[in-house]
Amino acid sequence: MDSVTERDARLRIAAELRMFLPVIRRREWQRVTTDGTSTLGHHVESLGIPLTEAGPMLSDGRGVAPSHLLAPGETVEVHPMPRPQPLPAEPRFLLDVHLGTLARRLRLLGVDTAYHNDMDDPALVVQANEERRVLLTQDRGLLRRRALWLGAYVRGSRPADQLRDVLERFEPPLAPWTRCTACNGVLVPATKEEVGPLLEAGTRRSYDAYARCGDCGQVYWQGAHSDTLEEIVQSARIWANSR
Template sequence: MEGEIRIRLSEELLVFLPAVRRSAEHRIGYDGTSTLGHIVEALGVPLPEVGPMEVDGARVGPGHRPAAGDLVSVAPMPRPQPVPLDPGQDAPRFLLDVHLGTLARRMRLLGLDTAYHNDMDDPALVVQANRERRVLLTQDRGLLRRRALWLGAYVRGSRPDDQLRDLLGRFAPALRPWTRCTACNGELAEVDKSEVEGGLADGTRRSYDVYGRCADCGQVYWRGAHGGHLEEIVREATRTVASARPA
């Protein structure tokens, strides 16, 4: 060891540390060769969650090699977080790991392009996220530390309501409610009742006249008895995104 550096973590990043080490400042023996990115991840904080870093007040990147005695301040990723978009794209695309199925359905309800598989392992998730330029959402910190991953984010919260609020507050994406299939992520198109009524229950056929159908899987949708609950999810999501965007 050539000396010691101090790492000062913002409060938002302490959640990634074990409870016994959940203090804001850490003194670390330094060998003179490790990068800041490596040091911060060794503490337990995934790099996709790290925002601006400063050494004695000067902005540095994760590849910076500090000197003995340096004080390093580590901030969280700023919100809303910008995501590189392809031409013609107005909102990020997402990919969720196997534990976030309910969140995936709610995101699709809001019109967010959301890929989800309940049987895909970590290497395959990284491959798809990179190939399709999707933000990989997970609560697996190890998955976020994979060097090959182009962009990922840790989802905070154990309840779907809290997870959705966290996701919308972080990225503030453009919403297009009622435009995607919650089952497969395909796009919905309005369809005449006469085209689908043969597969409807008698009560549904009598009660509803407006229908949509998924262009990919053929699933038929209508505003049923559960519509009020879904509309409240949409209203709350719209408020969350509006409050997350700069005035």
């Protein structure tokens, strides 16, 4: 680590948070210069770590808030957000435009998940705040918006890894096959007679059990892709039961 001057403080960054640091600074100890006005939260974010990902911060074993003003020579340990992350109510999510596949998988599991493929950042923040949804994104700039009530960075590049990350962090209750993967509406049972006019002739001949979205009217049945979807559901159930 670089030499420490009289005005410097040190931050000890937990291993789980170092992925947010620039590659050339991806190390445990970070030196920051105190100025009497910049908060601990400001210094943490200046390193590249969204405050949504930072959990307990300890100065000499004492918990301090992001609003804490660092003193010269002070050392603060920055830990990751605890998992599962406590929330004031059952988790409800809003995903940004780059997480469409994750949104469909969460809905498949019955998790209340809002998603739009044409919503800009300010609109996302407004909806998240109004509906008290956790905004999930891989955009660190979006997580740094001061107006946002609560957000979280989604780890992983593959949808399966992203899903596991969200389930591990928030532990939402699972109710597979109860939500529309297209619009997030609640599915209700439907008879073949009710949905018959909406089906292809081959589908009507091959299947008897149906459900329909109460919001958009989308019809669901156990079709050609059901094995793949069931595999996602079963993997999530196995993980949830192992917690």
